[in-house]
Amino acid sequence: xxxxxxxxxxxxxxxxxxxxxxxxxxxxxxxxxxxxxxxxxxxxxxxxxxxxxxxxxxxxxxxxxxxxxxxxxxxxxxxxxxxxxxxxxxxxxxxxxxxxxxxxxxxxxxxxxxxxxxxxxxxxxxxxxxxxxxxxxxxxxxxxxxxxxxxxxxxxxxxxxxxxxxxxxxxxxxxxxxxxxxxxxxxxxxxxxxxxxxxxxxxxxxxxxxxxxxxxxxxxxxxxxxxxxxxxxxxxxxxxxxxxxxxxxxxxxxxxxxxxxxxxxxxxxxxxxxxxxxxxxxxxxxxxxxxxxxxxxxxxxxxxxxxxxxxxxxxxxxxxxxxxxxxxxxxxxxxxxxxxxxxxxxxxxxxxxxxxxxxxxxxxxxxxxxxxxxxxxxxxxxxxxxxxxxxxxxxxxxxxxxxxxxxxxxxxxxxxxxxxxxxxxxxxxxxxxxxxxxxxxxxxxxxxxxxxxxxxxxxxxxx
Numbered sequence: 001x002x003x004x005x006x007x008x009x010x011x012x013x014x015x016x017x018x019x020x021x022x023x024x025x026x027x028x029x030x031x032x033x034x035x036x037x038x039x040x041x042x043x044x045x046x047x048x049x050x051x052x053x054x055x056x057x058x059x060x061x062x063x064x065x066x067x068x069x070x071x072x073x074x075x076x077x078x079x080x081x082x083x084x085x086x087x088x089x090x091x092x093x094x095x096x097x098x099x100x101x102x103x104x105x106x107x108x109x110x111x112x113x114x115x116x117x118x119x120x121x122x123x124x125x126x127x128x129x130x131x132x133x134x135x136x137x138x139x140x141x142x143x144x145x146x147x148x149x150x151x152x153x154x155x156x157x158x159x160x161x162x163x164x165x166x167x168x169x170x171x172x173x174x175x176x177x178x179x180x181x182x183x184x185x186x187x188x189x190x191x192x193x194x195x196x197x198x199x200x201x202x203x204x205x206x207x208x209x210x211x212x213x214x215x216x217x218x219x220x221x222x223x224x225x226x227x228x229x230x231x232x233x234x235x236x237x238x239x240x241x242x243x244x245x246x247x248x249x250x251x252x253x254x255x256x257x258x259x260x261x262x263x264x265x266x267x268x269x270x271x272x273x274x275x276x277x278x279x280x281x282x283x284x285x286x287x288x289x290x291x292x293x294x295x296x297x298x299x300x301x302x303x304x305x306x307x308x309x310x311x312x313x314x315x316x317x318x319x320x321x322x323x324x325x326x327x328x329x330x331x332x333x334x335x336x337x338x339x340x341x342x343x344x345x346x347x348x349x350x351x352x353x354x355x356x357x358x359x360x361x362x363x364x365x366x367x368x369x370x371x372x373x374x375x376x377x378x379x380x381x382x383x384x385x386x387x388x389x390x391x392x393x394x395x396x397x398x399x400x401x402x403x404x405x406x407x408x409x410x411x412x413x414x415x416x417x418x419x420x421x422x423x424x425x426x427x428x429x430x431x432x433x434x435x436x437x438x439x440x441x442x443x444x445x446x447x448x449x450x451x452x453x454x455x456x457x458x459x460x461x462x463x
Contacts, residue, residue, distance in 0.1 A: 053182075053183065053184065053185045054183055054246070055183070055184055055185065055186055055187060056183075056184075056187075057183070059183070059244055059246065060183035060184065060246075062242045062243070062244070063179060063180070063183060063242065063243045063244060064180065064183075064191050064194060064195060065242055066176075066238070066239040066240070066241075066242035066243035067176040067177065067179065067180060067195040067198070067239070067243065068194060068195050068197070068198035068201075069198060069235045069236070069238060069239040069242075070132075070136075070172045070173075070176040070198070070236070070239050070243075071173075071176060071177075071195055071196060071197075071198030071199040071202065072198040072199060072201050072202035072205075072235060073139065073169070073202060073232045073235050073236050073239075074112060074135075074139065074168075074169030074170075074172055074173050074176075074199070074202075075112055075169065075173060075199035075202070076198060076199040076200070076201065076202015076203045076205075076206060077143075077165070077169065077202060077206055077232065078105070078108050078109050078112050078166075078169065078199075079199055079200070079202070079203035079206075079287055079312060079315075080202070080203050080206035080207045080210065080308070080312075081104070081105035081108065081109075081287075081288055082207070082287055082288050082289065082290060082291045082292070082308045083206070083207045083210045083211055083214065083291065083305075083308060084101075084104070084105065084161070084210070085098070085101060085102060085105060085288050085289065085291070085292055086291045086292045086295065086304075087210075087214050087215070088101045088104075088157075089101055089292060090295075092151050092152070092221060093151075093152055093154055093157070094152070095152050096152075096154055097413065097414075097418065098292075098413040098416050098418075099410050099411075099412075099413030099414040099416070100154070100410075100413070101413070102288060102409040102410050102412070102413040103158070103162070103409075103410050104157055104158050104161055104162040105162075105284075105288055105409060106284070106288075106405055106406050106407070106408065106409045106410055107158070107162040107163065107166060107406065108161060108162050108163075108165055108166035108169075109166070109284065109402070109405040109406070110166065110402040110403070110405050110406035111162075111163065111166030111167050111169075111170045111402070112166050112169045112170045112173055112402075113170065113173070113280075113398045113399065113401050113402035113405060114170065114398065114399040114401075114402030114403070114406075115166070115167055115169075115170025115171055115173070115174075116170060116173060116174035116394060116395040116398040116399060116402075117395045117396060117398070117399035118395070119131055119135075119170060119171050119172075119173070119174045119175060119395060120174045120175075120178070120392050120393075120394050120395025120396070120398075121392055121395060123174060123175045123178055123179075124389070124390075124392055128175050128179060128245050129245075131171045131172060131175045132171075132172055132175060132176075132239075132240055132243060133240060134171055135167075135168050135169065135170070135171025135172035136168070136172060136236040136237070136239070136240055137168070138164060138167060138168030138171065139164075139165055139168030139169050139172075139232065139236065140168070140229060140232060140233040140236060141164070141168075142160050142161070142163075142164030142165040142167075142168055143160070143161075143165055143225065143228065143229035143232060143233075144225075144226065144229045144233075145159075145160040145164065146160040146161050146165070146225045146229070147221075147222045147223075147225035147226040147229060148160075148222070149161075149221075149225075151221075172236075173398075174394050174395055174398065176195065176243070177192060177195060177196070177377045177394065178390050178394060179243065179245060180192050180195060180377075181381060181390055182245060182246040183246055188378065188381060189322075189331065189375075189378040192374070192377040192378050192381070193319055193320060193321075193322055193374040193375070193378070194320065195377075196319045196373055196374040196376075196377065197316055197319035197320045197370070197374065199319075199373070200312055200313075200315040200316035200318075200319050200370055201316055203308075203312035203315065203316075204309055204312045204313050204316060205231075206228065207305075207306075207308045207309050207312065208306075208309055209224075209227070209228060209231070210224060210228060211305040211306075213227060213228075215305070259389065259392045259396075260396055263392075263393060263396060266383070267443075267446050268383060268443045268444075268446045268447040268450065269380075269383045269393065269397075269443075271439050271440070271442045271443035271446065272379060272380070272383060272397065272439075272440065272443040273396065273397040273400045273401070274400070274439045275339070275436045275437070275438075275439030275440040275443060276376065276397055276398070276400060276401035276404070276436070277400040277401050277403055277404045277436075278404060278432055278433075278435045278436035278439055279339055279342075279372075279401075279404065279432070279433055279435075279436025279437070279439075279440075280401045280402070280403075280404030280405040280408060280436075281404035281405070281407060281408035281411075281429075281432040281433075281436075282343070282346060282404075282408055282428070282429035282430065282431070282432040282433035282436065283342055283346070283369055283372075283408075283429070283433055283436075284405055284408050284409050285346060285349070285408065285409060285412045285425055285426070285429035286311065286345075286346060286349060286361065286362075286365055286369075286429075287308070287311070287369075288409045288412075289409075289412065289416075289425070290307050290308055290311060290349075290352075290358065290361070290362060291304055291305065291307050291308045293349070293352055293358075293422060294307045294352070294358050296420050296422075297352060297353055299354070299355055299358065300355070303355060303358075307358050307362055308362075310358075310359060310362040310363060310366070311361075311362035311363070311365060311366035312366060313366065314362065314363045314364070314365075314366030314367045314370065315366040315367065315369055315370030315373075316370060317367060317370065318338075318366060318367035318368060318369065318370025318371040318374070319370040319371065319373060319374035320374075321367075321371065322334050322371050322374055322375055330382075331375045331378040331379040331382055332379060332382070332440070332443065332444040332447060333444065334371060334375050335371075335372055335375045335376075335379055335440050336437065336440050336441050336444055337368075338368045338369070338371040338372040338375070339372060339433065339436055339437040339440055340434075340437045341364070341368040342365060342368050342369055342372065342433055342437075343430055343433035343434040343436075343437055344430075345361055345364055345365040345368070346365070346426060346429045346430040346433050347426065347427070347430035348360075348361055349361060349422065349426040349429075349430075350422065350423045350426045350427065352422070377394070380393055380394050380397055383447075404432075408429065408432070411425075411428065412425035412428065412429055413425070415428055
């Protein structure tokens, strides 16, 4: 090879190397310009959740039915505490204040939701059956122990109904929602709303049963509690026989603190979790107090007993409705609308004074609060790129929301006082519910901006 040919070859090699270096540098610049949630160091590679998902079948629908029963027995029982709030205040714990009694229900709700922090992690590690069987057994045992509680023995009821039943229901709550993603992707929002509607049906059945047994002098508290515990135990046994996992989930997910740190960089998720927390501080007020509110305003006793049933029946419709058009409207948009309407209706609790006002509040509020609860699962699934992290994301978000449910109704009870100043807790609950609406609104704005930015980057790369 001549000297000139050798020099020409070297120049070509150098040009190719320079071109390759320039291409790599350009790729690096494009990668660094991505939003934080798209960096490999921050987020695990997204999976294709629709790949291999059956979208139906006998096992899938049996699992949906079993999850429906779990929600009916767990969160549905929690949503019926308004009956106990009324009965304990007037009869069984008459030496305690409304605020102290509401701690029983709020602690139960807190544990149902916040137990997901641990239950979600265990679900991701493949312990679905341990959670399902263990939680069902603990819930049934605690409710039978409640039947042994004596009048004015506050600590006995707090331990059994507040702590034991709350932990048991919390162990099955998140797994019974998250498992739906193993069977459905395109119809995930629909099936999750079907599952979530189980708690509304439970909140209809339990109050009817409890009001007709607790307030019957021939039956009494012990037999009424045992009958309710027997119903829940039987339904949970059926659910345990119906539910099955389809895939082996991630066996060793990232450490909780590592996951939480990564999730904290996802601002739409952060504001959604904050919205759940703030909104939960206010939205339990009508559920816990509408029956007592109706009675203290002198309304018919029979009607007052069914005021909570009316609200939960409307909630049942509200939980089923959004699943049919969630994919078209978006879970974020539906939740923003529902929280805004709920906040306005909580303010409307100030004006309750007649049968008509109770019915209007119960029907409309029940519908929108049902819509809100039904969309939480699809919302968090929508904010999750890697489905192996769904349990962790749901667990952390619901744990934060549990704090709001823990403190909300006791504060409302303290503001109510023994003189029943109903405008005070209604005003407080309405304000914090409206603040929760604001957090969800910020979340959807940030999500839209992120998607628009990602689309712009994708167009630039293709160009």
